Amino acid sequence: MVEFPISQAASLIRGISAQFAREYPGVMESLFSERLTAELVATCTYGGYSDLPGAFRAACAEIERKSGLAGMALYHKLVLATLIADFGWRAQKGLPLSVASQYEVEFRRILEQFDTNPHEFYTQENDLFNKDLAICRGKLIPCGAELVDEFSGVPRSTAFRDGINQLLGVLWFFTARSGGFRPFYEMHMDPRSRRQFTPEGWDRCYLRVADLLEMNPQIKGLFGSSWWYDPRVEEITPNLGFLRHRPLQNGACIFRMGSDGAAIGNATGHSRRRREQYEKGEYMPTNYLMVWAREDLLRWAKQARAEGLQA
Numbered sequence: 001m002v003e004f005p006i007s008q009a010a011s012l013i014r015g016i017s018a019q020f021a022r023e024y025p026g027v028m029e030s031l032f033s034e035r036l037t038a039e040l041v042a043t044c045t046y047g048g049y050s051d052l053p054g055a056f057r058a059a060c061a062e063i064e065r066k067s068g069l070a071g072m073a074l075y076h077k078l079v080l081a082t083l084i085a086d087f088g089w090r091a092q093k094g095l096p097l098s099v100a101s102q103y104e105v106e107f108r109r110i111l112e113q114f115d116t117n118p119h120e121f122y123t124q125e126n127d128l129f130n131k132d133l134a135i136c137r138g139k140l141i142p143c144g145a146e147l148v149d150e151f152s153g154v155p156r157s158t159a160f161r162d163g164i165n166q167l168l169g170v171l172w173f174f175t176a177r178s179g180g181f182r183p184f185y186e187m188h189m190d191p192r193s194r195r196q197f198t199p200e201g202w203d204r205c206y207l208r209v210a211d212l213l214e215m216n217p218q219i220k221g222l223f224g225s226s227w228w229y230d231p232r233v234e235e236i237t238p239n240l241g242f243l244r245h246r247p248l249q250n251g252a253c254i255f256r257m258g259s260d261g262a263a264i265g266n267a268t269g270h271s272r273r274r275r276e277q278y279e280k281g282e283y284m285p286t287n288y289l290m291v292w293a294r295e296d297l298l299r300w301a302k303q304a305r306a307e308g309l310q311a
């Protein structure tokens with residue numbers, strides 16, 4: 001049974017509010033409101049997970065001006081705890097059990113880390129904070145190995161990034177297989193879920209995505225863009241081959257997107273072998289986009305479940 005940590009969040013809200021009133025009298029009263037947190041939820045739509053409503057950004061800037069980094073951290077903790085406390089009724093719109101249980105894990109982690117994260121963590125320049133905020137808003141859905149953005153689409157420019165074959169491949173896939181470029185679920189990696197970055201962890205993640213797809217028939221499928229979908233990666237580090245094989249062997253397509261600084265940093269930062277090959281000019285980290293149409297993913301999930309895999 002899933003139990004969101006509502007009472008823990010409620011007690012933290014009381015403690016943080018009292019601390020804020022004590023340390024920065026008069027500031028919170030004018031700048032924290034249910035309207036602002038409601039807007040954080042209501043504005044979850046297409047766009048980046050770190051895009052935040054203007055009114056919220058303005059309130060945060062004002063808090064920082066009046067109470068500094070420590071006050072800003074308290075304010076952001078209050079927002080996270082409030083969103084978690086309110087999540088129960090939002091979850092009633094329907095979440096598969098396999099995903100609700102991941103929310104529970106993430107909410108407990110987020111609240112527990114209030115005591116251990118430094119003030120600097122709770123700023124909108126920090127990607128990990130933005131991910132936590134997006135989970136609490138409902139914009140990013142925790143699925144284990146990956147976080148999934150529920151409002152995304154595949155850029156049409158994918159068609160023009162690698163010559164005529166890719167153009168034809170993109171046209172075929174998005175007309176014949178998926179029936180459009182959006183809405184799609186989009187995957188994002190969170191390094192804190194590193195332990196689930198295994199073939200089994202990814203399969204279980206796909207099962208959770210399949211559960212979400214079942215409940216949301218308008219979603220056309222799943223996609224993600226990364227250096228690890230590059231066919232070259234498997235030649236250098238065969239242990240990452242599973243990332244391409246599972247979707248490709250079950251109807252997905254992979255399209256070349258191109259290289260950039262993030263691809264180079266991410267691909268070479270953790271592996272001596274990839275770094276050496278890059279430095280010798282034998283490997284250029286390059287992003288590829290993997291896209292898996294809903295019917296194909298659901299077919300794989302049905303088969304995997306029949307073989308005993310559980311989310």
Ligand SMILES: CC(C)(COP(=O)(O)OP(=O)(O)OC[C@H]1O[C@@H](n2cnc3c(N)ncnc32)[C@H](O)[C@@H]1OP(=O)(O)O)[C@@H](O)C(=O)NCCC(=O)NCCS
Pocket residue numbers: 189191194197225226227237239240266267269270271272273274
């Ligand atoms: C993606 C990521 C989690 C994969 O990690 P991984 O499963 O350990 O796979 P890697 O190939 O990166 O492994 C790194 C090193 O650990 C070694 N390794 C991996 N699994 C191992 C295992 N089970 N036993 C022993 N060594 C292992 C690898 O051999 C490699 O070292 P080498 O290439 O010098 O030989 C990791 O590369 C990472 O954190 N990257 C940065 C984040 C990122 O890419 N973000 C972008 C998202 S689009």
